[in-house]
């Protein structure tokens with residue numbers, strides 16, 4: 544079993560170390576992660592500059608690889624042959640913030656799992672629902688144990704080719720977790736605000752700031768599961784097609800207008 548680990552927080556992130564230490568119980572772990580924080584970089588493919596890959600080490604001294612590419616690039620590099628051994632499963636995380644609802648499209652963590660699915664590999668993104676101003680030292684081991692359990696299940700049962708998983712773990716003591724909940728994406732409420740400031744030379748610059756997003760804790764959704772203390776597993780698909788809209792829009796009877804008519 545050959546497991547590829549990546550993240551969007553950078554190779555030195557503690558969530559990645561915890562994941563590596565736990566997943567080693569399942570097989571050979573290879574780490575290839577970005578050399579800096581790519582959080583909220585979404586699905587990024589680097590096309591207009593070369594990628595460098597360097598040897599690195601995790602905080603426990605075990606070898607890792609790092610690149611100046613994006614989280615999705617890490618998966619692409621690995622799948623396209625940077626490592627001689629075939630990869631069986633890809634995990635991304637553990638992200639130190641939940642990835643819920645529309646977050647999945649911004650998330651480098653979740654999009655690294657999507658990149659795995661695009662290449663026909665099972666991809667699992669895992670995030671811990673830490674509060675915004677959490678302490679520097681966080682115990683990622685419980686979330687890593689959950690990641691191991693889900694990875695085992697995925698390898699036993701398999702995932703359809705287009706499917707990848709977005710896992711969110713509540714920030715609770717393990718004994719208080721309310722099991723697993725298979726969910727759909729919920730509704731995130733973004734409270735972004737545009738901050739216009741002036742640089743020292745008098746020119747304006749902009750910062751998209753505001754408060755952290757909230758969400759609607761509707762039952763059956765990822766946000767609802769976390770609100771109830773359950774580990775949320777949302778199966779996502781690489782197929783973003785909205786099938787009902789195909790039927791609706793077919794009735795528009797759009798026809799090409801002749802030039803000049």
Ligand code: MN
Nearest residue numbers: 551552582638
């Ligand atoms: Mn991140």
